[in-house]
Amino acid sequence: MKSFARSGVLGLVCAFIAAPAYAADVSTGPCGFCVLWDWIPFILNGFALNVVISILAMMLALVLGIGLGLMQISESKLASVPARFVTQLLRNAPWIVILFMIMSLIPYRIEVQGWGNFILSDWIKATFAFSLPVMANVSEILRGAVASVPKGQWESAESLAFSRGQSLRWIILPQCVKQMIPHLMNWFALLVLATPLASIIGVREAVGSAQAAMESAGSSPTLLIPFYFFLMMIFFIFIYPVAIWSRRLERNYAINS
Amino acid sequence: MDAILTLIAPFFRDLYETTGINFNVFYDPYQFKRFLIGAENSILLILAAILLSVIVGVAGAAIQQSRSTWLRWLVGGYIQLFRNTPPMVQLLFFYFGLGAYAPQVDMGGYYQPMVSAFGWAVIALGIFGGAFNVEIFRSGIEAVPKATLEAAESLGFKPWQTFVYFTLPLAFRICLPALTTNLVSLAKTTSLAYVISVPEMANMLNQVWSSTFNIPEMMAVLFCFYVGVVWLLAAFLHWLERRLRLRGYSK
């Protein structure tokens, strides 16, 4: 684990050295890193939206995904077949395609009778769009985890007069949680890494903010490397600990089982 | 291709005229051309990015077997950097950031970048996917039983022969399920090439719906196209897995 962490840090250092060296040999245009310095608070402000979108989308994906997963393992074909279909469909579709579909198919304003009008701004639609592929994968993770519990567990629960629902609730699912957590964390990381897509539809998250900042700073080509590199770094700093942590959990689980 | 269009056009034209559902890419020759360009570029991009990512993966895994700590750290850093940053930002970094410094080619009067948007997409996505492949191949190589390799050694195989005849084929079989997952995911990620204006399916259909405003229909086409292509790729890789499965070892 130590060498894993060390190698990552070393790679970062190398990249940091390489990037300014590139920027330095452009003589035309302002110093990219100096301009970047002024815009850092603005970009970080945008990044806060990436974090908010990720967390909301993850919570939504967990709730919907667990529901969909339970439907997948249901004994009723009426529930399991559609759930399986939705799961596979959304797992196979690229994020950007799902985002486009949600953007174009969900209206800007929704009227709920007795509740009034709701304005769905772009970032809320994006959040919903991002939660869909994660939901499908949560559903699949749940199905896989339940399938991995030895058959004997079901049989002994049944022999103790547990119903199917009770077996699932008290015997099977508790055994699944531990192995699901690293996978869920991994999907959270993938979700965070997908949120810059929201900038395509005009959401001012980190990437959108950085692009706006470059534009107002004169769109000089010297800005491109520093700004995009800085964007990569903030995501890295946020995601890398999650990656290490989930790996550690996964390894612990593998050792204990 | 024209034959296909003449075959399907009447149905979709009829569908439009009776219901208003406008799949013009399937009856209007001009829009059909756009669809074909998008399909061709998307599929080529997927294949090229997969090929590059596998090459990068094998090379990286080979370097990680080397004795040089320095090289191993460099590869380790590359893996962590590209796995833990957004692929879309990587793509922008390569295309806009590095692209601004790439040499230009004189095309008789005007200059054109040596590497096209498509080229940058292949490079960026290949390097992104390669970061995952390195770890997949490395764990495959490490999972080959040492005793099997020792048996090869005891029969007089030279180290390179042992690597080519035994380590590689066995490692490939061991890591194929993980490789399948990653390549399928990479195929989906290639759709990001939209953001640097590669004329792939999303961009071409965007041109269509911008002119004829049949957004829901084109969304359906886009969705089905990617789901279909990804499904085909996954089916091929699973077929390969079954074909290469070591006989007699269950699962």
Place this chain on the structure above:
Amino acid sequence: MQSIPDNSAVSLAASPSMVTVSIRDLHLSYGKLEVIKGVSLDIRRGEVVCIIGPSGSGKSTLIRCINGLTPFQSGSITVGDQQVGDAKLDKIRLRRKVGIVFQQYNLFPHKTALQNVMMAPLKVLKEPRAEVERRARELLAKVRLAGKEDSFPGELSGGQQQRVAIARSLAMRPEIMLFDEVTAALDPETVQEVLLTIRELAEDGMTCVLVTHEMAFAREVADHVYFTDGGKIVEHGPPEEIFGSPQDERTQRFLSRLL
């Protein structure tokens, strides 16, 4: 083999040219753990030598040294005209002369039984395919596996896999065969079929070195038995002596526990 004049066996037994493996004062340790502490022994052509002794006494390590799989620190091993400890040792030539069969068979799982046998003659010796295939089929028939040519290792029983492994080694036409506890991982039913194959090899005049726990078998086929304990040879001699009237107290204790 053909060059040896066919005079009286007695005079040949004394001649050093009959000695094909000669080990002198061999020492080997892993870090601080000393595994072999000064072993010397001679193996003559056509002889069947069994090495017995408690687990961890360095028996397996000893025979792995003979074909250069495990490096040793001091002493010498001579196989024919080759010095195994030599830095410039031609390992390919050594391994053509010395075949080894492992406890865990270690077949190549992605190749059929026939391909397993053919691989090394084809790729290492670069012999013509037709000739290699003919010989490989003969060898598989010899180990009673005719009809299993196209089976993959995973589809064969342990005993069958082990016989493929023996055929695979024989395909290199070795002068000496090393057997490293080849029946230890097998089901009791399949042990006999492997022992039968080894017995036939011994009867054909192959020089065999066996590390084994099959005492009855050792007693029956061996020309010479070495008893090792704690990295040393405690006692050696013809099987009647070692099994019939062991001199050393450690040998007696070991054998009494087994018999």
